[in-house]
Amino acid sequence: MIVVTAAGGQTGRAVVRALRARDLPVRAVVGRRGPRPELEELGADVVVAELTQPLAWSGVLAGADALYLIWPNFDPDEAEGATALFAEARRAGVGRVVYHSVLRPQAHSMPHHTAKDRAQEALDRAGVAWRVLQPCAYAQNLDEEVQRAADTGVLRSFWGLRTAQSLVDVADVGESAAVLLTEDGLDGGTFEVAGPEPLTAPRMAELIGEALGREVVAEDVIPAGDVPVSYRARCRRLMLDHYRAHGFVGSPRVATALLGRPPRSYAEHLADVLASA
Template structure:
């Protein structure tokens, strides 16, 4: 039986893709740098073994930044028998060129390169372009601050219609396993735009905890991250998307979830309740 190769299989979206494919009865090959069948963008000797026997590919290029050209991999994938590629990208608009000029630029360029690699590969292709994940609040530095009860993020009045990673995975799985999604680019968002303070307030309600919010400017945010152990390049990369948010480029709604799977996207409040029930934001949880 041919397999679906899932890259980034331990990530926020990839792990849900793996679970759903298995629920549907598909043979799945989940790969990462630590999986039994190992895949590492920086180690080309791992590419062919990962592709062996796969005819469908969930392409996640985030790990390719500074290490590999996604087109080189997709060309090898097609030569190895892959006939369908679903690429995880990121939602953009006329601010895209601006984002490329920020410290976040290499990551933005990588996802654009991934889109081109999928589209020019000769395989059937679908692009999945989500806005900011709701699950971003389960990652540092936001995670540690939420557990400590004080959040300092340079957000201003910008809004984001956070999309649940389970919705992203549902769209990806539909495109991987069903006909009718070829040559489609699905831009995904949640059902309503929220400011970061509004999102944090939803988390506070879901956890029953007081979470203080402290506004900071981007330079101060970078300094705080460096003081917390980040090197400057990593701190500036973390701050890059907030510059885009300040420009008002993130608050618009998209209908990709509805178009791809025929239902409304999950609301952030539902995500917050579900995540809070796991204890992820509880004070004193392991970091």
């Protein structure tokens, strides 16, 4: 049985979907009570547990062969909380821990990357068999902007017009996670998962325009004011500042090896998004 945390989010659902497609039993952990129709329809055992209370996890982890630890985005407790859960996984005898990190966690200009870097260091000391997945930014994160661009003819870019991102489809992230959770010979490895091409905002606008059959242009949206104080808003602002200055590009070679095929292109993702509009 495989435990997946934060299973109600887009990453968690993708991982659960990939595991259930392999007919593997999954315990899907969510933070709040309430209907979870997609997880239930997939046949997952849905349980409620708070990530910041690791002592309550002995029952959740009982009998688990593997744990996929996803921490909620932009949460200031990630480094300490993940460290505590790694220790709980060791006490519970979990055979394999896979941590959901991020591409380039050593980029400490972004606080949430620093937290994931610290968590990876703790995982290496945790006394468990481990693997780490380091995905690039998701193609799905920009779907609302794509829909807006389809309506207005303008794609807003909050990371400038010059630098690129290797956007990856979250379905490929889920499939890659399933490989790390189930296949032998990968312990102690960190695996970057990036899309097949670096995309600037103008190139994305061009692809959207091609899919729509009309012109779409990219517009630079420059942030105003000081960096926010709240952790979540600060993380988001500093992340976009980093993307604007340096981009966020990775190689697709590791994803291709894990998936046994090239990762999905942004054009393929766009076709799905615009077809569902």
